[in-house]
Amino acid sequence: GHRAPAFSLTTLEGTPISVPAATPSLVVFWASWCGPCRREAKEIAGIVESYGSRVSVVSVNSGEDPTKARLAAEQWGMSWPVALDPRGQVSAAYELTAVPLVLVIDAQGVVRYRGNALPSDPHRLLDGLSG
Numbered sequence: 001g002h003r004a005p006a007f008s009l010t011t012l013e014g015t016p017i018s019v020p021a022a023t024p025s026l027v028v029f030w031a032s033w034c035g036p037c038r039r040e041a042k043e044i045a046g047i048v049e050s051y052g053s054r055v056s057v058v059s060v061n062s063g064e065d066p067t068k069a070r071l072a073a074e075q076w077g078m079s080w081p082v083a084l085d086p087r088g089q090v091s092a093a094y095e096l097t098a099v100p101l102v103l104v105i106d107a108q109g110v111v112r113y114r115g116n117a118l119p120s121d122p123h124r125l126l127d128g129l130s131g
Contacts, residue, residue, distance in 0.1 A: 001112075004105045005093040009060065009083035012070050017081050020109035021056040024129035026122075028059045029091060029101040032072035036117065037100045041076040043118055047126065048080045054130040058083055062091040062099075104129070 004027075008018045019025055026047060030037035048057050057080040061069040066084055073082045085091050094101065104113035104122075106129050113119050 001110060004103065004109050004111050005090075006109070007090045007093065009085055009090060011081045011083050012066065012073060015081070017058055017083050019056070019058060020105050020107075022107060023054060023056050024107055024126060025056040025058065025103075025105040026126070027103045027105060028057075029062055029085075029094065029096050029099050030059050031061065031099045032064055032068050034099045038072075038076055040100055040102075040118055041078055043122070045077055045079065047122060050123070051126060051130060055126055057081070060085050060090060062096060063088045 004020050006020060008016055011017055019027055028044060044057060047055065059078060059080065059082045061082060062085045069082065069084060098116055100116060102115055102118055103111055104125055106112050112129065113125055119125050
């Protein structure tokens with residue numbers, strides 16, 4: 001129920017990306033060495049496919065070498081934006097203590113879910129937010 005800290009980062013492709021967005025957002029903090037992050041990437045791919053532009057999805061890699069993050073993103077099939085947080089400033093703003101950290105943020109910028117995994121029924125939550 002708290003407001004999500006706003007941030008702007010650059011994706012692996014060099015494109016700026018901002019959160020919160022004008023649509024509901026799924027934000028996932030991850031690392032290349034994180035086994036649960038790897039497993040969740042497949043579920044997130046399904047969410048991206050199901051919701052298209054109705055939900056903004058961004059994965060934030062905190063502090064890792066961009067080459068390592070890019071390789072993992074490619075191997076895991078991350079077709080959605082992958083942002084780099086090289087100095088961990090965004091991670092600190094979101095009080096990151098472990099990865100994965102998953103947040104669902106509504107179109108008004110309010111955090112509706114925060115946890116170390118996807119919600120048990122992410123479609124139910126996202127359906128309610130995306131209309």
